[in-house]
Amino acid sequence: MTARARVSEREGGEALTDKTILIAGTYDTKDDELGYLAEVIRNQGGQVLTMDVSVLGEPRLPTDISKHEVAQAGGSSIEMAIASGDENTAMQIMGAGAATKALELHREGRIDGVIVLGGTMGTDLALDLCSALPIGVPKYIVSTVAFSPLLPPDRLPADVQMILWAGGLYGLNGICKASLSQAAGAVLGAARAVEPPTRDRPxxxxxxxxxxxxxxxxxxxxxxxxxxxxxxxxxxxxxxxxxxxxxxxxxxxxxxxxxxxxxxxxxxxxxxxxxxxxxxxxxxxxxxxxxxxxxxxxxxxxxxxxxxxxxxxxxxxxxxxxxxxxxxxxxxxxxxxxxxxxxxxxxxxxxxxxxxxxxxxxxxxxxxxxxxxxxxxxxxxxxxxxxxxxxxxxxxxxxxxxxxxxxxxxxxxxxxxxxxxxxxx
Missing domain, CATH: 3.40.50.12030 (Uncharacterised protein family UPF0261, NC domain)
Structure with missing residues (x-):
């Protein structure tokens, strides 16, 4: 059953169509923060798919989309990314793979929105991933460099949403939870409310x-x-x-x-x-x-x-x-x-x-x-x-x-x- 077909019941019997959010990030270093995003989305009645875009480390628990699948979708492998000896090259491999995989998941009807979390490395990858998805698919980037002049305008998708990941460079705390929970609620709410572009009129x-x-x-x-x-x-x-x-x-x-x-x-x-x-x-x-x-x-x-x-x-x-x-x-x-x-x-x-x-x-x-x-x-x-x-x-x-x-x-x-x-x- 696809993400768009599931229905959940809220208190009072109100029926809501469940939406599935893709959560992407480096699960070897940001496992707690990414897990918190998933927890907030699930507590609001949403579903999640997890995608690991790390290179060197391993996540605490397996993700739905492994780093090996991501690298393969980018036309490479984790071994080749590591062998490059260059973190920029490695993350570009993962960025290309994450973009390809996210678009594939969307076309298959398995995701209704995406949230990506990261510092400069993760944000670089997030821009590739979000740019691959069409207008109308909710896209949220939680970034330590949101709204920064580091972000070139030509790489920003037309309907991307961003929030500053304040105080969140390493580990969970009360300040960064405020940003993370807002982002989780925003992308799920957007997925429930969005009216994707229609083709009924030229x-x-x-x-x-x-x-x-x-x-x-x-x-x-x-x-x-x-x-x-x-x-x-x-x-x-x-x-x-x-x-x-x-x-x-x-x-x-x-x-x-x-x-x-x-x-x-x-x-x-x-x-x-x-x-x-x-x-x-x-x-x-x-x-x-x-x-x-x-x-x-x-x-x-x-x-x-x-x-x-x-x-x-x-x-x-x-x-x-x-x-x-x-x-x-x-x-x-x-x-x-x-x-x-x-x-x-x-x-x-x-x-x-x-x-x-x-x-x-x-x-x-x-x-x-x-x-x-x-x-x-x-x-x-x-x-x-x-x-x-x-x-x-x-x-x-x-x-x-x-x-x-x-x-x-x-x-x-x-x-x-x-x-x-x-x-x-």
């Missing part, structure tokens, strides 16, 4: 920012839903763009409306990057995509830190205490246009580039603080020239936040639907 992937700067999604979302599609809008501030790009590369979208490619500018000029692969996933997956240059002229940086040297002396916009933006020069905007064209040139599916001559965000309107008519003209001309020959290029006499922009997007969308470029629901 999904449109869209990028944007808040309504104070970009507004098209307010009208587009209900219009696309009325046509039988679901719409996911991603906040393009680095992590959101990474999640968007990851799903696009897997072919998760029926079509893409990438109207806020500012992360391309960020990557070029040292802002909040979503990585080099930004704006390539949909093209590689042959997903039809519409592109517009929302906020292309802005480079985001951390608002509570000093202005990066390469962005000093420019017009600035402080969005809040977390986020500020610097404005690019006309020459730099031209670089952005050329980079967008380069990325789109590898697309295997239909591409439409929409270029609104009237402006690309609310702060660049003629009466706004960041208006730069010459910079906008230079960019629009450059993007039209840089767009791939196979792309449709639509030069629009409107602002990106005007109703005319949305009308044009829907005209293209409906035509692509009629022509079969976008699969109908």
């Amino acid at each position: 999904l449109i992937g869209m990028t944007s920012f808040g309504k104070t700067v970009l507004r098209y999604m307010v009208t587009l979302k209900p219009e696309l839903e009325a046509r039988g599609f679901d719409v996911a809008v991603f906040h393009a501030t680095g992590m959101g763009g990474r999640a968007f790009e990851s799903l696009a590369a897997k072919g998760a979208f029926a079509a893409v409306m990438d109207f806020a490619p500012q992360e391309v500018s960020n990557h070029l000029f040292g802002g909040l990057s979503a990585g080099e692969s930004r704006m390539t996933g949909a093209g590689k997956a042959a997903t039809p995509q519409m592109i517009a240059p929302g906020c292309h002229d802005l480079v985001d940086f951390v608002g509570w830190q000093a202005v990066p040297p390469q962005l000093e002396g420019r017009p600035m916009h402080a969005h809040n205490r977390l986020l500020s933006s610097a404005v690019l020069s006309p020459a730099e905007r031209e670089q952005v246009a050329q980079e967008i064209g380069r990325k789109l040139s590898g697309a295997q599916g239909a591409v439409a580039v929409l270029i609104p001559d009237g402006g690309c965000h609310e702060w660049d309107r003629p009466d706004a603080d960041l208006h730069d008519a010459e910079g906008l003209r230079v960019f629009c001309d450059a993007l039209e020239a840089a767009s791939p020959k196979l792309a449709e290029v639509h030069r629009l006499s409107c602002h990106i936040n005007d109703p005319a922009f949305v009308d044009h997007v829907l005209q293209i969308f409906d035509r692509w639907l009629a022509e079969g470029i976008i699969d109908a629901p």
Whole structure:
């Protein structure tokens, strides 16, 4: 019987579907802490599967998934990991194996969530394991370096949860039990409450920012839903763009409306990057995509830190205490246009580039603080020239936040639907 089929009874006769949580860690050194996690989950009516990812030592009691099975799933063996003589190499073997094994367990319906515990070594492995699982599978990392700058954004799964393992480097105590018990309860509760993504309606992937700067999604979302599609809008501030790009590369979208490619500018000029692969996933997956240059002229940086040297002396916009933006020069905007064209040139599916001559965000309107008519003209001309020959290029006499922009997007969308470029629901 799979984890999803079991049912338990609570006091009062309330029926709950039991959920099984995978608990992964180095059972040779963290046996007490991992055992405590299992105890809390079981006391709450959940089930557990245990996975040992240690290399040198042995757990006090056998685990459901042994370290030998993990190493084998990583295409190696414990003996080879030890023979490498390098702890980094050994843990990468175990990380690859743990990721493969966790995904296998999920596909078999044997687990409903995962919790991984560790210091820097265990956290490194945890990022691999959690990244292997799809969005909607609860993932919890209990780490001594949670929220640390040691953790590269590109390795953080889109829906991972983390908690600082305070006072827990070695052995159980009252402080670390507070963290461990919260994590155990959180992952079990998430497994019981989660509504995994469904495939009953084709999904449109869209990028944007808040309504104070970009507004098209307010009208587009209900219009696309009325046509039988679901719409996911991603906040393009680095992590959101990474999640968007990851799903696009897997072919998760029926079509893409990438109207806020500012992360391309960020990557070029040292802002909040979503990585080099930004704006390539949909093209590689042959997903039809519409592109517009929302906020292309802005480079985001951390608002509570000093202005990066390469962005000093420019017009600035402080969005809040977390986020500020610097404005690019006309020459730099031209670089952005050329980079967008380069990325789109590898697309295997239909591409439409929409270029609104009237402006690309609310702060660049003629009466706004960041208006730069010459910079906008230079960019629009450059993007039209840089767009791939196979792309449709639509030069629009409107602002990106005007109703005319949305009308044009829907005209293209409906035509692509009629022509079969976008699969109908």
